[in-house]
Amino acid sequence: MTFRGDANFDTTTVSKGGGRGPSGGAIAVGGGGIVTVILVIVSMIFGVDLTGLAPSAPIDPQSQSQGSEEVTGCTGEQANDPANVTCRMEGGADSMSAFWTATMQANGLEYADPSVQLFDRQVETGCGAATSAVGPFYCPPDQRIYLDETFFAQMRDQFGAEGGNLAELYVLAHEWGHHIQSATGQLDRVQQGDTGPQSSAVRSELQADCYAGAWMAGASQTADDDGGAPVLEQPTEEQMARALDAARTIGDDRLQEMSGGGVNPEGWTHGSSEQRQTWLLNGYNGGVGACDTWNAAEV
Ligand SMILES: [Zn+2]
Numbered sequence: 001m002t003f004r005g006d007a008n009f010d011t012t013t014v015s016k017g018g019g020r021g022p023s024g025g026a027i028a029v030g031g032g033g034i035v036t037v038i039l040v041i042v043s044m045i046f047g048v049d050l051t052g053l054a055p056s057a058p059i060d061p062q063s064q065s066q067g068s069e070e071v072t073g074c075t076g077e078q079a080n081d082p083a084n085v086t087c088r089m090e091g092g093a094d095s096m097s098a099f100w101t102a103t104m105q106a107n108g109l110e111y112a113d114p115s116v117q118l119f120d121r122q123v124e125t126g127c128g129a130a131t132s133a134v135g136p137f138y139c140p141p142d143q144r145i146y147l148d149e150t151f152f153a154q155m156r157d158q159f160g161a162e163g164g165n166l167a168e169l170y171v172l173a174h175e176w177g178h179h180i181q182s183a184t185g186q187l188d189r190v191q192q193g194d195t196g197p198q199s200s201a202v203r204s205e206l207q208a209d210c211y212a213g214a215w216m217a218g219a220s221q222t223a224d225d226d227g228g229a230p231v232l233e234q235p236t237e238e239q240m241a242r243a244l245d246a247a248r249t250i251g252d253d254r255l256q257e258m259s260g261g262g263v264n265p266e267g268w269t270h271g272s273s274e275q276r277q278t279w280l281l282n283g284y285n286g287g288v289g290a291c292d293t294w295n296a297a298e299v
Contacts, residue, residue, distance in 0.1 A: 177211030213283025
């Protein structure tokens with residue numbers, strides 16, 4: 001996805017460095033246990049894993065960054081620069097804010113943006129301490145999306161520069177989807193420990209993918225917060241093919257194969273490659289109204 005070069009972003013929802021909030025035992029969405037296999041980490045970028053973050057994960061006070069700075073004033077040109085993750089997240093947040101504010105208002109629902117925190121290696125959150133190994137996640141008590149910059153660097157190695165830009169925005173859009181689920185009460189439908197292709201965990205994940213697809217289609221149609229032109233151009237066919245490829249890459253069945261074990265559908269927490277591609281496309285083609293994974297007979 002490409003930002004209009006002359007777009008200016010004025011959102012203040014993105015901050016960088018540090019963390020906030022006390023370490024607690026609340027459940028985080030999208031995080032998981034500590035793992036070292038990068039492919040498994042990549043799976044968590046879109047994952048809900050209700051094991052939650054380990055509240056006791058060790059944080060080295062020497063390397064814990066202090067405080068955080070708000071990011072403002074990026075341009076579309078900067079957001080398109082593969083090296084400038086910070087501005088890309090600000091641009092994405094600007095677009096998602098406009099899209100979801102309009103969508104929620106149209107449905108008569110109250111809405112407030114989540115905040116977005118970029119961190120390096122480790123962070124303290126209202127859901128406990130997190131390190132890079134957890135992958136990006138949404139913490140409901142904070143109403144905050146946490147994104148690790150070293151993780152994005154790993155993802156860039158896997159998807160390439162342009163694919164990396166899109167995959168990063170997909171991550172943000174998916175986590176923003178969990179915020180929408182939280183705001184609408186749908187996140188409460190997830191039952192801890194419930195896994196499998198038709199489970200509540202998978203339905204939650206697929207809905208977040210669907211919301212990401214709805215945003216991808218709607219972003220270029222939504223005026224900026226201040227009524228200006230949309231900040232994103234319409235995705236090209238090639239860009240959508242890349243997004244679908246990213247969805248395929250993080251399917252549970254594929255990740256199980258890659259890790260050398262057999263495919264075990266009963267262990268799925270995120271959905272198969274086919275499920276994830278299907279629901280991303282459902283959102284892209286049908287919009288938010290096509291994202292009711294809870295009442296679908298089969299997902
Ligand atoms: Zn997720």
